[in-house]
Amino acid sequence: MNLETGPTLTVAGQTLTLEDAMGVLERYPRKTPAAFDYLGSGEPEELTAHEVIRTRKISSRISNKEVTYFVEMSATAPWIRNTADLGDATPESTLFAAMTDLYWHFAENSPKGVSFAKISKVLHLKQPSLFPILDSHIARSYAPAARLLRTGYPEFGWRRRTWLAIRDDLVAARAAGTLSELRHRLRSYESDDTNKQDAVRLLDGLTDLRLLDILVW
Incomplete structure (x- = not known):
């Protein structure tokens, strides 16, 4: 007999109930x-x-010398409006092309030690609804989904295919209404520990993309 499990969402190939998702966010x-x-x-x-x-604060391990690199390169960066959303970045869109251009502005001639993880964390801070935090853990978690996209997008490397795999999860969760329901649960969260209650409720202020990022962990 099938038992109803309630609403679910999928991140990096893992299906979570909203109770599971809340447990991750609470911790x-x-x-x-x-x-x-x-x-x-x-x-x-x-x-x-x-x-x-x-x-x-999210373990970028960026050195002081690398800070200088990012700041210097930012002066000529092809910045995107900071309200841009990954959900709008279809593979054929000008927004997706702009993401690619901005990423490679920092990556193409980056010094040793400045990898995709450091670049993506900086870009996520500037465009938190657009750039996923693509560190080694997220890359491994999304590797199977990214490989499945290779046939449809053979011209894309693994980074762009990973963006698309994350976008697929984001769009699906929004369409199903599970992200909206998750946010409702965050806003109405109750605990005898008022500090914990406040901390969990504040998570509703994160972007959809950032919430999914946390759930991968």
Whole structure:
């Protein structure tokens, strides 16, 4: 006999009930969003040293020398409006092409040690609804889904195919209404520990993309 499990969402090939998802979000370190996410993305066409340093809160391990690299390169970067959304970045869109151009502006001649993970964490801070946080864990988690996209998009490397795989999860969760329901549960979360209650409720302030990123962990 099939038992009803309630609404579910899929991230990186794993299906989670909303109860499971809430459990992950409840356990997420409360200091991380306060130090990284909630401070905002700053001016849309300006990257400051302080913003780059903030990515250390999500383990970017960016050195002081690398901070200088990012700030210097930002002056000529082809910035995208910071309200852009990955859900709108279909593979054929000008937005997806702009994502590619912005990523490669920082990656093409980057110094040793500045990898896709550091670049994606900086770009996510500036465009938190557009650029996934693509570190090694996320890349491994999405590798099967990204490989499945190789036939349809043979011209794309694994990074862009991973963006598309993450986008597929984002679009599906929105269409099913599960992200909206998850946000409702965050806003109405109750706990005897008022600090925990406040921390969980504040997670509703994160972008959809960031919520899915946390759920992969």
